[in-house]
Amino acid sequence: MTNSDNDVLHVHPDRLLPSEPGLRKIARELYGSVKDLPIISPHGHVPAQWLADDVPFEDPTSLLITPDHYVNRLLHASGVSLADLGVGQTDFSDEQKRNAFRLLCANWKAYRGTPVKFWFESELADIFGIELAPTEANADAIYDQIAAAIATPEFRPRALYKKFGIEFIATTDDPADDLRFHEKLASDPTWDGKVAPTFRPDKYLEPATPSWNGLIDTLGEVSGVDTGTYAGWVAAMENRRAFFKDHGAVSSDHSHRDPGAAKLDAAEAERLYAKARAGEITSEEGDALRRDFVFQQARMATEDGLVMTMHPAVFRNHHADSLEKYGADVGGDIPIQAEFTRNVQPLLSAFGTHPNFQLVLFTIDETVFSRELAPMAGFYPSVFVGAPWWFIDEPDAIRRYRRAVTGAGAGFGRTSGFIDDTRAFLSIPARHDMSRRLDAGYVAELVGEHRLTMDEALDTMHDLVVTQPRKAFKL
Template identity: 45%
Template sequence: MSKPLNLHEDRLFPTDPVQRGVARRLYGEVANLPIISPHGHTDPEWFATDTPFSDATSLLLAPDHYLYRMLYSQGVPLEALGVGSRKGASPADPRAAWRLFAGHMRLFRGTPSAIWLNHVFAAVFGFDVALEAATADFYFDRIGELLATPAFRPRALFERFNIEVLATTESPSDELVHHQAIRDSGWRGRVVTAYRPDPVIDPEHEDFWVSLDRFGRLSGQDISFWNGYLEAHRVRRRAFMAAGATSTDHGHPSAATADLTPVEAEALYHRILDGVWSKEDAELFRAQMLTEMARMSLEDGLVMQLHPGSFRNHNANLYRSFGRDRGADIPQATDYVRALKPLLDRFGAEPGFSLILFTLDETAYSRELAPLAGHYPALKLGPAWWFNDSPEGIRRFREQTTETAGFYNTVGFNDDTRAFLSIPARHDVARRVDCGFLARLVAEHRLDEDEARELAVDLAYNLAKQAYKLAGPPP
């Protein structure tokens, strides 16, 4: 007999009955608010073409490194899960991959992935039995049937999920044709881009030279010298803004920033171009470019995001076979106080500049990040991210940052996902956990309930919209 699938109405709320009652009331104020998704990695082509998704594996399993990294850790090869490699698309049969996934569902017990998946299965597809080996084919067939209907095409799901705005992330060497197609189509869904210049800023990025060549050609600038390279960034940033961008994003190994003189910066740039750079030069170049990006944000108003602290592609053998972003990125300790000082000395008090900081190093929350954001007008704290966007991670973030930075030096929640159907599930988790945290403050008489109601709405909706400058109607 199949195990039932139930989404308990009080999931993630406090167990204390008084706090649970407050949390229920607060959640009632935010449960149906529109979703602001200001940073993520969904594919804009989905919304440009509105082509139906093909099957459960290609939609839910193959793009989601949260899922297949867990399976890989238990000896399941990525080749069998529909994950593409450097050789091209996976040869795995989608149904066989789904059966393999379903047979390992026990691995996700207690994880945020289980919460997100069950929300998708129950709330989006209407399942009332759990996914397991015995129900794998039932799930695969039913999902396939639904995906073939108009109600499950990308734009229809976007509207059903009540997404007010969704930001994707593209490289400066991307021509943004899908964003142009979305605008030309007349569809009213608001899908914007974000400027992610890592491939043309990081000499250690495997696509650096190819991306740099395209970057120069797309910008129409002579990037063989420093000022031409900087102007190319300004040109491409303007193109991204025309495609709706309100932010930039930087996924550097560290939070290091630098403030070189123009002569020093140009000399460093030429060492990079000449291929005579060291690892220290690569780090210094990334550091200088964060300061240059901050300078440009002050000029054009784009909000700047910094996502440091991931040791990317840690599994060298997997990287050689499958490429980047295959679940082998590992958090590492990150310094912010000293690393950010050169940038903050220049722009930390500038009223027209905004930098949103993220971390994978939770030890930095109360020691560094909250005190920094609680002082510098330009700084805001991004939400618990990647490995930390779990119920416990969101609670730890609130517990360790609120005392020093408060709520209004944070920016609400963003889902940062490639898994489109998990967006409402992730926002629901954040709203429930935040309501539970606020309920505890109410029960401890640290907040009045009317203050908590206002805060719940701000955390779920207003802060992200304000921080990412997303006010106004769709373009």
């Protein structure tokens, strides 16, 4: 490869499709049938304020680097300080922003073989029309081209929402949030998109943490309910879930160390709650009460209809110093082993066949796809297997997911549809495109093996992109 080849951004039209010519031809047709279908994004972290206020993005770094822990964590592993990428910085100068982009380009080699490379290159080529591969030498030129683009009306958030073909997008929100930006969008006659809040109560379900009592005080204030008792906590949660549903929420989202959910008897729940409010609860007691809280969230879901999603088994903020300096959600979260079958049995025994209950289970532990999640989804009408998430949101893992889940009892119809789970707004089309290409490759294999007809394959592709996310999230 010559030096000039290194400077060219290679975004091949057949990227991620099968290399075998016969299968590639089938996959091209399958991918072509869905590549322009609308994007449905039922779980993500793009701030509603961006679309409500529709203000221009400030600069390439705060748009593409600082909020994206997928990008930041590999740079950090390569020796770049998170502070130099703008993470946790409130006063980040224009020159510092430009230097952060230079650091990304100088370390571009670190992304080889990763999905970040696919997403980022797709953004550069398809959104900004950039033909240069990032290098230390051309970092400023790429930065300037992006900066010039995002200063135009065509690159404001609402314009990009329409350009990307987004049909629906969900944010992730604290139970105490006033959802004013969702209200602003709903009351704006010039806005015709769909942006829904998601109820994320994790912190309010962890009674052994130091911040819990303060959060429960806040919960009482915003709900107007006395949270001094366990019954008050339940009533306050029901109040806030209703508030979220009134503002368009379709789901609640839960992530704890394990997916445990088990009901305590009333007296024990009240006893442990009182200990927690007094700041005297032990870690083991806190886990027991947290699992009861999760069970109660499932019970509430049968009544208000919010879809319950769970993505457990992550060691959050693994590096204490980074947490202290930069806060949470900066890429320092590491997966741990998961177990679902025993942990969710009490919940599914109680609600698994309830007609108003739906549960989408995500994991970063691939070993449970065929052993636990697919068999559950293949029996319980309420259960869907969530798409590969976070560290397994990459080409080879997505292929393994389809092979592990489809034949192990879930088929295609018990899966969630793709979930981008991102704060990086401009990466959303690339992430969904990656999923569509990979699914086209997998379904093409089934056609090539005469396990599906071409008509069945085309119908399946449409279902994976549109029908399944609508079904799993009751859209």
